Amino acid sequence: MRHVTLLDIFTHPIAKKYLTRSGVAHAVSVAYHAFRLSTQYNVNPDLATKAALLHDIGHYEWYTDGQWDYEKYKKNDIHAIKGAERAHKLLIRLGEEPQAAKEIALAILLHTDSYLPEGTIHQRPLQKVVKLADEADEEPGGKHHYRQMDYALAVKKIEELDQNVERILGSEQFKQLG
Template identity: 50%
Template sequence: MKLPRVTLVSLLTDSIALKHLRVAGFRHAVVAAEYAYDLAKERNVCTDLATKAALLHDIGHTSWEKHGKWDFESYDYFDIHPIKGAERAHELLTLKGEHLGKAREIALAILFHSGSSPINTNLKLTPLQELVMEADDIDELDDGEHHNIEISLEDALDRLEILDNKVARHLDDCNKECWDCRKGQV
């Protein structure tokens, strides 16, 4: 019996994601997921894994404000959001019923998504990990300003519903017989 696919909308509407993605900005999360979808199709990487990892890539963010302004220097030097994010995303995905292999791959893509992170030094990233890093970087603005451009939760959910439909159609056409796609779920 196949389990229903965990959707992007179901992830964003969870209290864990709502709490933590709000800090990094819903717009940035959605835009990164949209870029990840396009890159995944282009590179023959699973669109389901790519969009989920890109949506959740900043779920580990905390506020780095000092005197009401973003303290980019401290953030850049001391931040561990990829580590916190990988853990939070894995917990969220497994609670939602995601395949454990998919949850692991998504969490690892989140762990390695930040090029400024010291944990990325001298590592050979997988295509999914490279893709998530690139989807994040495409939307990046100086001094973290991409996190400050806001859209409403309703707009974010509307865009994710469209993206969920694209991913579902792409998975229906997928010829892979692995857990990367929903055809391999038990």
């Protein structure tokens, strides 16, 4: 049973504020990629799509002389840390099951290694799915954060994705995995 839907998250004022900052079109696209990848990696699509939708909710705006400074962002940003905390708090407020909120937050924390010291970390399947989904939508110079999507279309796509997640969660294939 889902305690919180993607639409619940997407329409919450906190999510609206920060998803607008990091790019609604990117967030929706990454959620769709995560849904697709969740079946490949035998990952719960509910957790994957929520983590993917919120993966950049911790973005800070890095500007120099009024212009977005991608190099400054790459050098100084720790959005995954802030995003994990912000997403966890939002999910708990919305009534998400605490363990699910924690797993989603950890996937957000580990969706990028740009702020980590040299070396690799072992990612669990959910964390890998969110990272791969984000990478599937990236464009050079961070341009994926600036693609536009009409809010009404975004809501429609989120509703469709919620229906797809419900369909998979109710399928016999998923019940056998769970």
